[in-house]
Structures are given as C-alpha cells and as structure tokens.
Amino acid sequence: MAPRPCALCQKAKAMVKRPKTGQQICRDCFFYVFETEVHNTIIQSKLFSPGDRVAIGASGGKDSTVLAYVMKTLNERYQYGLELFLLSIDEGITGYRDDSLETVKRNQQQYDMPLKILSYNELYGWTMDAIVSQVGRKNNCTFCGVFRRQALDRGAAMLNVDHIVTGHNADDIAETVLMNIMRGDIARLGRCTSICTQGEDTICRSKPFKYAYEKEIVMYAYFKKLDYFSTECIYSPDAYRGHARAFLKDLEAARPSAIIDIIHSGEAFEIKEEIKATQKVQQTCQRCGYMSSNALCKACTLLEGLERGMANSGITDRVRKKMEAEGPAPENLRNIPFFTQASGSPAIAVSVALDAT
Amino acid sequence: MAASTHTPSTSAPATISLKIEFGGGLELLFGGARSHQVRIPAFVPLNNSTASASPAVIASFSSTTETPTSPTTLAASTTPTSPTTPITPATLVDTISGSRLKDHDGDKRTKAADVEYLIHYMRDWMLTERPELFMEAGTVRPGILVLINDTDWELEGEGECALKDGDEIVFISTLHGG
Structure with a gap:
C-alpha cells in the first residue's frame, strides 16, 4: 500500500489511524492532537486551579505512566501552575506489585516528581498475599478494590493534595457503563461517567483520560518509548469486567466509535429524582x-x-x-x-x- | 496486498527475514522473549497453512538491546523441534485436518508472504502458551495492536500487508492493567 500523507500536516507519512475519527496522521501530529485533547478535557471540565497540589495515582502500568508524562508536559506547556506528585499503593502482591513499583520509582526519576508509596500492610495490617491466603482467589478483588480506593484517599491526605488524577481511559469508562447497565446499578451508572467525583469531605478525583482511547495511549507510550510495566495481576482477574472488556473490544473492532458512543450514552442517562431519593x-x-x-x-x-x-x-x-x-x-x-x-x-x-x- | 495467486519459480528468493517485537505483556505468550528474528518463505500457501514451513526462529532476545551470546545455541533452544509439543495439538488441529491435507491434495496456490500468514506462523511455531490470547477468527485478538515498520497496520492493509525482507513487526497487547 502506498504511504499516505498525514491528514493534518499533509507532509509526513501517516503512521496512526485514530480510532475515534478514522483520521490518518503522522507521529508528531498524533502527539499534538493526543495532548491537546487531554488539555481540552482538563480546561473544559475546569479540573484544576493554579496552585493545586495534584497526586497522580501511579501503578507503573501504561495508563498512569502516560498520564504522568502528559500531566507534566501540559503543566509546563500551558502553565497550569500545578504541583505534581506520584502516589502509589502497594497492595503487597509478590511478583507483581513489587516489580511494577520499581517502574514507578524509575518514573519518579524520569519525571522528577516526589513519590509517596502507601502499603496495605501499613494501613490495614494485611497484604493482598495474606488476604488471598485466607479468602482464596475467588473474592479477593473485592478486598483489593475497596482497600485501594480508601488507600488512595488516605495517601492523598498524607501528601496534603487537593486532587487525585487516575489513568482511567475511555475504554475503562465504557466498560464500567456496560457493567452498571448489566447489573442495573443506577447509582453507579449515574456517576461513572462524571470526569470528577467528590464525596462530601474527600479529595476530588478525576480522569483526564476520560475520552482517550486505550489504543492511542498505548501508541503514545510506544512512540515516546515510555517505560511502563505490563503484567497481569497474579491473582484472579475481575472475571465480570473481563467479559465486558472482551465484548467492548469486539464492538470496537466492528465500529471504532463504539467506545465514545457508549460513554456518551452513559452521560445521557438522567436519573429521576425519586430514584435518587431512595439511594443511601x-x-x-x-x-x-x-x-x-x-x-x-x-x-x-x-x-x-x-x-x-x-x-x-x-x-x-x-x-x-x-x-x-x-x-x-x-x-x-x-x-x-x-x-x-x-x-x-x-x-x-x-x-x-x-x-x- | 490482495491475495494474488502465482506459482513460485524455483529461482525466486526462497525466504525473507523479519524482526518481531512484543510489548504490553504479549511476550509472555512467546516464552518471555521480547525480540525475535525469524525467517519465513517468501511465497506461502494461500490458505496460510504453515505445515510445510520449517521453523526458523533465528534468535530470540529478552531485551531489544541484548545481543545474542551464541546465535546457534539460541536457535537450537528456541526452535520448536516438532509440532508435537504440549501446546501445539490444539493449534495444529485445523492445520492437520484441513490445510495440510488440502496442501497435499493439490491446493498449491500461493501468495506473497503477508501479515496474516505471519500470524499463523507465529501461532504454530513460536507461541508457547494460550493461543486463544493471541489469535481469534484468523487474525490477532481484538486489543492487540500491530505496527509494521512503526506504522499502524490499519494503514497498511492489516493482514493483507505484504512483507518484505528486513521488515520489523511489533505486536503490543493493550489488555493489561494500567
């Protein structure tokens, strides 16, 4: 196939096909549009104020590694005036989290950001390894999910930050929309697409990659040669999410806009006041x-x-x-x-x- | 390139050499090695049967910068000796019952080696575990990104992209947590 020129600059060879738009663009234009879209998401949702202290939830995986890199880049390019931190939770999973934390420690050097690691053991007195040895592999994801959420908030409080950003991407959010529909979980369906969630007295949490496709995040990491860790958790994966994910990937293969369409569907749901009233x-x-x-x-x-x-x-x-x-x-x-x-x-x-x- | 059918002449270049890289954890399905050098026939069966291909993984490296200490011993250790290793029976079912017989029955149509053939070749001769995590419905599983010489394969005709000597193909899984 003859090389096609980039749809944006018309000069360089197109190297990426954007799943969201079908546009064929070159490497430099891809970097520019990817970063600019994240910037637009941040600006339109008014996520930050100058002087905010922001913790990046960092697992060492692709999403949070790209997030840390892009947050640093945008903070410098557009002078957000943010003070950025890396916050990692050590679940205590030998052979998995200990390795991925090494990646986060390298990111700390590469991106020159302070790093705080908070462990389940320190906070709860239990590592995931110990929990699994007691509860087995079937329900351990419930423990991990509940403990991680609270650990992130507590780590953020220790860092005295105003805001936590996480690497949840468009694919993750579309998966969650599907799961909440399939479970009939109206309360979560109503809030799972919001870019920023804030409890009464907790730290604001947001997802700057809400509209960023996983494919583009991985391409970005590949072209930028970012250092990330990719191994499946050694304990049983979240089987329900796994099915939602496989289904979503099949939909995406048939029609790439499916992911953004599902997010839009989730956003368009309106929860009736009388249903909200029944919620705790x-x-x-x-x-x-x-x-x-x-x-x-x-x-x-x-x-x-x-x-x-x-x-x-x-x-x-x-x-x-x-x-x-x-x-x-x-x-x-x-x-x-x-x-x-x-x-x-x-x-x-x-x-x-x-x-x- | 579309499946052009032609009969290979005996003087045509017999094989092409390719560099294969894995990322995003996909290397775990291929014995943990991130970088592989392979040699495949320049012309291959139209039906992607790899039964007549002799396994020719020249070398495998766990890191992209690593240099092979001894290519010959590496080749010997990483080359599947025969398609009877534990993982292959499942993957070879269609090859043995269908494609290879057809091959011998006279379906001699060939095409220039393309990515689709390479995927079949990798499944049959390089994969060490769980083929269903690599391949689905004759192509890579949704969620695996493919780059040919650093270009998104969706711009190169995906499976129909013809391969030439020296090409570099990267497979990245997006399925691992972030």
Missing part, C-alpha cells in the same frame, strides 16, 4: 471516619471479617449477619487509623505565592 445518604464511618453509606465503611467491614477469621462477611449479607450474631467486634480488633482530611489551604497559599514570582 453519605455518612462517615463510625470506626475510621472515612466516607460511607453505612455505619461502618466497606473497608472496616472487610477488615473486621479478616481479623475475626470470617473473611466473607463483608461480601454477603448472610455471613455479615452471622458475624453480628456472634457478638460485637472485640475490643482489641485492629482498626484503620482515623481518617482526617488534609488541611490544604496554607499549602495552596504558599504555592500560589511561589508561582506568582
């Missing part, structure tokens, strides 16, 4: 102070189950009731340290002053 009100966990929709947050429930050797208690109501029937939690139970919100304002004032000079 947010409160704070009476044991650890983290936001929760019950008296005890999910992490405390799971941790209590682990500590009492009834690890499935947080997963099914039936086992939860059985645990309650056995009496209240023992006094000497291991607890998650009480959650205190970062008091960001003084730090912001300082960095604004620095940026102004």
Whole structure:
C-alpha cells in the first residue's frame, strides 16, 4: 500500500489511524492532537486551579505512566501552575506489585516528581498475599478494590493534595457503563461517567483520560518509548469486567466509535429524582471516619471479617449477619487509623505565592 | 496486498527475514522473549497453512538491546523441534485436518508472504502458551495492536500487508492493567 500523507500536516507519512475519527496522521501530529485533547478535557471540565497540589495515582502500568508524562508536559506547556506528585499503593502482591513499583520509582526519576508509596500492610495490617491466603482467589478483588480506593484517599491526605488524577481511559469508562447497565446499578451508572467525583469531605478525583482511547495511549507510550510495566495481576482477574472488556473490544473492532458512543450514552442517562431519593445518604464511618453509606465503611467491614477469621462477611449479607450474631467486634480488633482530611489551604497559599514570582 | 495467486519459480528468493517485537505483556505468550528474528518463505500457501514451513526462529532476545551470546545455541533452544509439543495439538488441529491435507491434495496456490500468514506462523511455531490470547477468527485478538515498520497496520492493509525482507513487526497487547 502506498504511504499516505498525514491528514493534518499533509507532509509526513501517516503512521496512526485514530480510532475515534478514522483520521490518518503522522507521529508528531498524533502527539499534538493526543495532548491537546487531554488539555481540552482538563480546561473544559475546569479540573484544576493554579496552585493545586495534584497526586497522580501511579501503578507503573501504561495508563498512569502516560498520564504522568502528559500531566507534566501540559503543566509546563500551558502553565497550569500545578504541583505534581506520584502516589502509589502497594497492595503487597509478590511478583507483581513489587516489580511494577520499581517502574514507578524509575518514573519518579524520569519525571522528577516526589513519590509517596502507601502499603496495605501499613494501613490495614494485611497484604493482598495474606488476604488471598485466607479468602482464596475467588473474592479477593473485592478486598483489593475497596482497600485501594480508601488507600488512595488516605495517601492523598498524607501528601496534603487537593486532587487525585487516575489513568482511567475511555475504554475503562465504557466498560464500567456496560457493567452498571448489566447489573442495573443506577447509582453507579449515574456517576461513572462524571470526569470528577467528590464525596462530601474527600479529595476530588478525576480522569483526564476520560475520552482517550486505550489504543492511542498505548501508541503514545510506544512512540515516546515510555517505560511502563505490563503484567497481569497474579491473582484472579475481575472475571465480570473481563467479559465486558472482551465484548467492548469486539464492538470496537466492528465500529471504532463504539467506545465514545457508549460513554456518551452513559452521560445521557438522567436519573429521576425519586430514584435518587431512595439511594443511601453519605455518612462517615463510625470506626475510621472515612466516607460511607453505612455505619461502618466497606473497608472496616472487610477488615473486621479478616481479623475475626470470617473473611466473607463483608461480601454477603448472610455471613455479615452471622458475624453480628456472634457478638460485637472485640475490643482489641485492629482498626484503620482515623481518617482526617488534609488541611490544604496554607499549602495552596504558599504555592500560589511561589508561582506568582 | 490482495491475495494474488502465482506459482513460485524455483529461482525466486526462497525466504525473507523479519524482526518481531512484543510489548504490553504479549511476550509472555512467546516464552518471555521480547525480540525475535525469524525467517519465513517468501511465497506461502494461500490458505496460510504453515505445515510445510520449517521453523526458523533465528534468535530470540529478552531485551531489544541484548545481543545474542551464541546465535546457534539460541536457535537450537528456541526452535520448536516438532509440532508435537504440549501446546501445539490444539493449534495444529485445523492445520492437520484441513490445510495440510488440502496442501497435499493439490491446493498449491500461493501468495506473497503477508501479515496474516505471519500470524499463523507465529501461532504454530513460536507461541508457547494460550493461543486463544493471541489469535481469534484468523487474525490477532481484538486489543492487540500491530505496527509494521512503526506504522499502524490499519494503514497498511492489516493482514493483507505484504512483507518484505528486513521488515520489523511489533505486536503490543493493550489488555493489561494500567
């Protein structure tokens, strides 16, 4: 096939076909449009204010590695005035996370950003390896997901940041839309497409790659020769998401716009007020102070189950009731340290002053 | 290039040499080596049967910068000795029951070696585990990106892209967590 010129600059040889638009563009134009689209997403959603301290949730994988690189690039190019940090959660998975954290440590050097690593062991007293040895491989993703979410917020509070950005890409969000529809999870369907989620008193979390296709993120990493880690978690993968993902990839192969179309469908759903009214009100966990929709947050429930050797208690109501029937939690139970919100304002004032000079 | 049918003359260049690179964890399906040098026939069966191809992985390296310490021993250790290793029975089913018989039954139509053939060749002669994670419905599984000389294969005709001596083909899985 004869080489075609780039649809944008008309000069260089086209090297990438954009899945979103079908446009055939050269390497330099690809870098430019990819970065500019992320910039537009950030600006249109008003994600940041000058002086914000922003933690990049970094796993060492492709998405967060590209996110760190692009955030650094855009922060310098458009003078966002952000103070960027890398925040990694060490789940304690030997042969998986320990290797990927080495990648994050290299990223710390390459991108010259401070890095904070917070481990499950430090926060909960349990590594994923220990959890799996107690609960087996079937439900361990539930523990990991709940623990990671809270660990990221707590790590962010330790860094005293205003904002966490994560590498969730368009494919991830489309998958989540599909999963929430299939589960009839109206509450999550309503919020899973929002670019920024913020609980009552927690740190803002956002997804600058919301509209970035996975294909483009991987191409970007390849062309820029970014250093990332790619190995599947050694514990059982999230099987349900795996099916949604395979289905989505088949749809994409037939019609590349499918991913952005599904996100748009998710955004277009409007949740009726009377349905919203039936949803649980947010409160704070009476044991650890983290936001929760019950008296005890999910992490405390799971941790209590682990500590009492009834690890499935947080997963099914039936086992939860059985645990309650056995009496209240023992006094000497291991607890998650009480959650205190970062008091960001003084730090912001300082960095604004620095940026102004 | 479309499947042009022609009979190879005995004087035509018999083989082409290709560089294959893996990324995004796909190397785990190919014995962990990220970089491979292979030699395939310049003209191949139209039906992509690889049964008559002799395995010719010249060398495999775990990193792209690594130089082979001893190409001959590497070749010996990485070349499948026969298509009877544990993973191959499943993958060879269609080759043995269908394509190869057809081959012998006189379907001698050939085409210039293309990416589609290379994918079949990789499955039959290079893959070490879980072929279903590499190939689906005669092509790579959705979610695997292919670059030919650093260009998105979607711009090069995908499977129909004809290969020439010295081409570099990169396969990257996008399926691993980020």
